[in-house]
């Protein structure tokens with residue numbers, strides 16, 4: 001594969017958690033496998049005053065702590081770090097951007113970047129407009145000489161109104177093609193595999209619709225609490241943190257029509273149509289279709305963990321949801337009448353993300369089953385961990401009579417003879433460097449997601465709805481099963497894709 005053009009990467013918020021934990025290890029992985037441009041430079045921008053060497057030490061530490069594989073030898077890491085330099089700025093003072101422009105121009109000459117710049121905004125999102133405006137006033141946005149790409153971390157807006165405001169302020173200076181709204185879920189190999197599973201397998205295609213699918217269930221569970229991000233999370237909650245972006249994108253990929261090609265806009269047009277077809281939920285219906293929870297203190301593996309309201313940075317009277325289960329419909333020809341369920345939360349028993357397609361039972365089920373769930377076939381697309389696909393089907397239990405049991409056919413990515421699955425940010429950074437926006441959020445898609453959730457946000461603002469407590473380390477409020485109804489329950493996944501059950505070995 002050809003290397004991207006020489007270029008310069010300027011990261012705002014370069015001393016932060018995201019850069020240390022995700023971006024720097026991903027850049028190193030690209031560097032190791034030769035996917036980075038022949039000549040490149042990285043300028044980190046942060047508020048703290050420090051030298052280039054001080055910044056390199058922060059990145060070096062981040063690489064040591066967060067690199068999934070052992071680090072390459074010292075010389076290779078030091079060579080990688082020699083491309084990093086640092087610029088200190090509070091990012092709100094336009095005068096700083098004159099100094100930054102001078103540094104960019106110097107580095108441009110050093111690495112023969114030819115005016116090709118990526119600006120990666122990994123600061124709190126309330127700074128995105130100001131930073132963009134200052135960059136543009138400093139003459140750094142025009143693409144007359146080289147490309148100028150702008151990457152914005154999530155959250156892209158806080159609600160529909162703030163989305164409009166932010167989007168408008170960026171569009172004043174930038175073309176849509178310059179804007180890369182990052183959603184790292186789309187960088188996951190297994191999320192991209194949804195498209196391949198659906199559109200390359202003739203056996204599934206005829207079944208993928210309302211005639212054969214009973215319901216679709218999506219789970220994104222985390223076993224950790226809010227860790228050191230209580231301040232951020234208390235203003236976000238599960239809906240803004242997970243549903244509005246990652247999980248609605250997964251809904252889009254799972255339910256979209258086949259795109260006319262793999263072109264970025266062809267795929268994004270189909271995702272948009274799905275989000276525009278979500279059946280609007282009125283404020284009065286929210287309580288019935290959205291169930292919120294908040295984790296409470298519990299003992300996990302002999303250790304007492306705090307409840308959400310006791311976490312640092314969290315308001316002791318907070319009504320922010322750390323768990324959300326929801327039911328909704330896609331009103332189009334393919335999905336009319338098929339309920340979709342999403343469940344996401346923190347401090348659940350296991351970290352797992354998966355999609356479960358539950359197929360309808362046969363028209364007249366002849367056999368006895370002790371659990372109605374066993375009469376359905378289901379297909380589990382596991383995003384993480386133990387990435388793979390599991391197909392559950394019915395068999396006769398050996399012995400007298402016709403007792404039906406479920407059997408599994410499973411594929412685990414770990415069985416493939418590949419060294420490693422690339423990190424999501426690795427794929428996304430490589431795509432920005434090449435100018436491929438397929439896996440980035442387009443403004444109309446993000447708008448449709450915020451629009452769908454607006455009545456929910458409005459209903460919750462009234463502060464009257466219920467928020468159920470659930471002990472940390474459990475699968476959330478017990479009554480979440482009522483949302484599915486018909487005597488069915490959520491699947492209770494384990495770390496191992498092929499196992500399942502509320503009390504399985506985690």
Ligand SMILES: NC(=O)c1ccc[n+]([C@@H]2O[C@H](COP(=O)([O-])OP(=O)(O)OC[C@H]3O[C@@H](n4cnc5c(N)ncnc54)[C@H](OP(=O)(O)O)[C@@H]3O)[C@@H](O)[C@H]2O)c1
Nearest residue numbers: 013014015016017018046047048090122123124125153154
């Ligand atoms: N961490 C993640 O896993 C993750 C995942 C998805 C998205 N994100 C998004 O990525 C962005 C960065 O997150 P993070 O976790 O890395 O945050 P963080 O650890 O708090 O770091 C934020 C960075 O922004 C700078 N900064 C903070 N407040 C600033 C201000 N008022 N003015 C100027 N600079 C300021 C900080 O510089 P100083 O330290 O020098 O003050 C630091 O470099 C956020 O938008 C977040 O929502 C993060």
